[in-house]
Amino acid sequence: MTREQERAAARRRAMKVDAKRAQQQREAARNRQALGVVVATLVVVAGFVFLSTQLKNDTTPAAAPKGSSASATSAPSATTAAVAGCTPAPPVPTKITKVAKPNKATAAGKTFTAVVTTNCGDITLRLDGAKAPQTVASFVGLAKAGYFADSPCHRITKVAQPVPLFVLQCGDPMGGAGTGPGYSYGIENAPKDGKYPRGSLAMARTTDPNSNADQFFIVYRDTDLSSVPAGYSIFGTVTGGMDIVDKIAAAGVSGGATDGAPAAPISILKVAVTEKKA
Incomplete structure (x- = not known):
């Protein structure tokens, strides 16, 4: 091989080395780019999972009144507000006595007066068995038991927004932690x-229309609960003691929230029901 041929062969070898090095650099660049995409994707996925977890763990109550199972709020906290005319609330019961479902025929076409004695005074209710016989029969049966x-x-x-909701919710002996009396029934007399x-x-319930x-x-x-499918059963009206409900509402929600345990604890001590004769 002549000297010129040797030089040409050396140049070819050098070109091959340079080409291989360039190919390796291009592959390394592609690998770094791919790794960057993978890392970015993992970051996005991790962020989505974290956000989803946080949303699932959000305990902000829904706007609609809650029913008698896991969706109910917890018992009143230690944060209290002094309200004139109220005595200290009794301890929350630790168990519920199951009751058989009353026959709606016992209330059908009848009107009842219920005096709900609370630690803040009496609230009087008119119960309409003509429009909501099963609901009234249930309320009367539970009261008598x-x-x-x-x-x-x-x-x-x-x-106030997005669903206007201004209510005082009662009825669970365990303050929202109970599982109900052992029966349930459907909606009656929900306003169209x-x-x-x-x-x-009105009756509170879960998203199940048959969970009253x-x-x-x-x-x-x-x-206004027109945005809630099926609505809630209206079974009576308050005829006395709204001033008691008003002052509990005025005291606000424990902790300053807009939905939760009353800052001024109010408990039902007993309920006396009498049938109103024609």
């Missing part, structure tokens, strides 16, 4: 326009 004794009204709402005027007495049981709510300010 002493089911509501010492039960706290565990929820007050002061929600979704409007619940001040003084309305023990919990009920008193509307202390006109409330």
Whole structure:
């Protein structure tokens, strides 16, 4: 091989080395780019998982009144507000006595007066068995069984938007932690326009229309629940003692929230029911 041929061969070898090095650099660049995409994707996925977890763990109550199972709020906290005319609330019961489902025929076409004695005074209710026979029969049966004794009204709402909700919710002896009386039933007499005027007495429930049981709510300010499918059973009206509900509402929600345990604890001590004769 001549000297010129040797030089040419050397140049070819050098070109091959340079080409290989360039190829290696290009592959390394592609690998770094791919790794960057993978890392960015993992960061996005991790962020999404974290956000989803946080949203799932969000305990902010829904706007609609809650029912008698896991969706109910907890018992009143230690944060209290002094309200004139109220005595200290009794301890929250630790168990619920199961009651057989009353026959709606016992209330059909009848009107009852219920005097709900609370630690803040008496609230008088008119129960309409003509429009909501099963609901009234249930309420009367639970009252006569002493089911509501010492039960706290565990929820007050002061929600203006997006769903106006102004109610005091009661009826669960364990302050929202109970599982109900052992039966449930469907909706009766829900207003078609979704409007619940001040003084309305209605049943609380879960998203299941057939989950009516023990919990009920008193509307202390006109409330519009037209956005809630099926609505809630109106089974009576408050005829006395709205001033008591008003001052509990005025005291606000424990912790300064808009939905939760009343800052001023109110509990049902007993409920006396009498049938109103024609």
